[in-house]
Amino acid sequence: MPRVVLLGSSPGPDAAPGQSTPSAALTLPALPGCPTVIGKLHGQLASLDSAPVTIARSGDATAYRGFPGTLVETSDLAGDLRAVAEAVEHATENLLILPADSLIHDELIYQITKSKRGALALIVKEPREEDENGDAVVPNVPIDEAQPEIGDRVLEGLPVRVRAAKSRVISVGSAYHAVTRPNAVLLGPLHVHVKHAPTLAEAARELADMAHLLGPEDDLVQLLVLGLVRRGVSVGIRGRRDLFYRRITERSEADQAVADMAGFDEDKARLNNAVKGADGFFTTFFVSTYSRYIARWAARRGLTPNQVTLISIALGVASAACFATGERPGMVAGGLLIYFAFVFDCVDGQVARYARKFGVLGAWLDATFDRFKEYVVFAGLAVGAAVSGVGDVWTLALVALGLQSIKHLLDFSFGAANRRRPPSPLPSIPLSIAPDTPLRDALEQRKAARSSGIRNLLKMWTKAGRYRAVHWARKMIVFPIGERFAVIAITGALFDARITFLVLIIWGGIGATYSLTGRLMRSLA
CATH class of the missing domain: 1.20.120.1760 (CDP-alcohol phosphotransferase transmembrane (TM) domain)
Structure with missing residues (x-):
């Protein structure tokens, strides 16, 4: 069973203006029992780790109290990264790291955690640009000649600062690190084999020391994958396919996400994955x-x-x-x-x-x-x-x-x-x-x-x-x-x-x- 780390303070999609409640504390009235986002997630993860580590900013900590596990309060991005390092450094089992505002199918959690790869991240790639005939638009400059950039495009509320190939992450950027032709974002869930836990902890501490170079839009999961890739760890990728994952940022989005999730046949996906x-x-x-x-x-x-x-x-x-x-x-x-x-x-x-x-x-x-x-x-x-x-x-x-x-x-x-x-x-x-x-x-x-x-x-x-x-x-x-x-x-x-x-x-x-x-x-x- 993996060691679970929940990122209650993960940057990324901004909360709605004037919203004082952390997105993970939003309720989901359309679900039985009207759970909060974090409450539902705890229920899903209980069979994996009965005492997960939750990392949250001190101002939001109240929303995460009362749940099983350890709550680590931080004050800034550097503190978040050091808290992650402390949580994973001495792990004796594989790691599952994901934002606390995640709405996700049980089957997708299972598919990610059963991976035998050294590391696996859930991603979504940018749609290919097409011309009026529906043909893919080929960039004028070959990728070998393209210059690294700090992407300002946004996909699902996250900055497009990841270069992904067919099976793994090639490069990751930040407000400081430039990427050659980024084409994807890391959605959130990250599974890391226990053998890479010390490497992840070391990378997180180094990133904490350079947090002044990072931006408020830099997502914590994306930064962790940046550290792994820069240290030679192969981070595999998978998409959502026929399952659901979304990060909740506001009240209206929570209601819509639950409705969208209900449109997916999780049992059918589970049955298909059994083959x-x-x-x-x-x-x-x-x-x-x-x-x-x-x-x-x-x-x-x-x-x-x-x-x-x-x-x-x-x-x-x-x-x-x-x-x-x-x-x-x-x-x-x-x-x-x-x-x-x-x-x-x-x-x-x-x-x-x-x-x-x-x-x-x-x-x-x-x-x-x-x-x-x-x-x-x-x-x-x-x-x-x-x-x-x-x-x-x-x-x-x-x-x-x-x-x-x-x-x-x-x-x-x-x-x-x-x-x-x-x-x-x-x-x-x-x-x-x-x-x-x-x-x-x-x-x-x-x-x-x-x-x-x-x-x-x-x-x-x-x-x-x-x-x-x-x-x-x-x-x-x-x-x-x-x-x-x-x-x-x-x-x-x-x-x-x-x-x-x-x-x-x-x-x-x-x-x-x-x-x-x-x-x-x-x-x-």
Whole structure:
């Protein structure tokens, strides 16, 4: 569970003129119990951290008293930054930092906190400028020649002083720090891995010492990310997508925000997020289109992921028994049963993610009995072939089994080795340097140093994945479990075991060769 830090004094969107109540203390009458913004947020975060740290200006502190946790009172931006440093420096768990005036979906909090990245920030990018034909307007000056600027544009009440790429923050600015072609703002929530907590504390203290150079419009979260990026921490990005987040600044905005939030289907988003986004072709188009609804039905009736796994195992064993008859009706029944065994194999993980019920036993059962179902079906097919007079296919069955076992071994061993491989460090520059030009130059030098024949070839192959045909071809060629079960179901029902094993061996051999080639190239790159 993360350590939660609430920024009650975060600058950023200005309060309405004449408004004496802190925005976090505004009530939300449209919600049950008429909670305040900070009260609702505390209720949402209670399961993550029962005693969060709240940092607020002394004049606003009254609005934050009476809630669980520690209240730290400050007098200015420098005090805010030093309070953040004190709160995070000795953290023993990951950090979730967010403004106290946040109105946010529970599911979005969950999605942010489950990130495995070193740091992750919620952002929104500026809409692309388009001409009268709807085409994107290309800047006259290439970004390599553009000069750093202190942006004065505003998006959602925040200054546009962030340069974000596709997957991470490249540069962050302030009233003192200039950014080359800023294109985004950091909305608020920031998740930081515990290993970066000392770095964040050090950066916050240094920024506190130079607070006289910063402006009243500089947002505290944006400043913290500035410190992380300037110290070489990779800060990943994500958008709101189909979920809601907004910072409340005034009474009328609070009412409108609650109405806007009600227009989002959080349960649908949670259900969609329960489905893996990187599944194979067969799983994506022939299973996940409806398995998520089975998962929701099962979760709402109290079925656990482990119970669903047992259903999948039972269907797999029943499929093997049907295949073992060697007769056409049994083969057709076996094909149907192995398909639904795979469906429930997907459902168990979706139930776990939807209901947020994870356990070591469940992970072990899922990984182990996927192989068990596959191999017991191999045995059933081989027995059925002998019974029906097709011939002895045990040799083919053993070859298919051995091929899949080797492929699984390669996948797991490469994954374990890759996790031990230290990431390539990002460049860092002092916070005292105003323009981000040295940082961008260092990034270009890093890119050039990392360029090699193999790495460039891998990049080209990655870019080719933008085309849907190439994307799905790459998914299918590795012969994932969905495609394997589909082959068993279809060939088993329509042909005989010999054809099934030949397809498994040929396709599996191609997939293993492709995977091994890719693993070797990535290891050498």
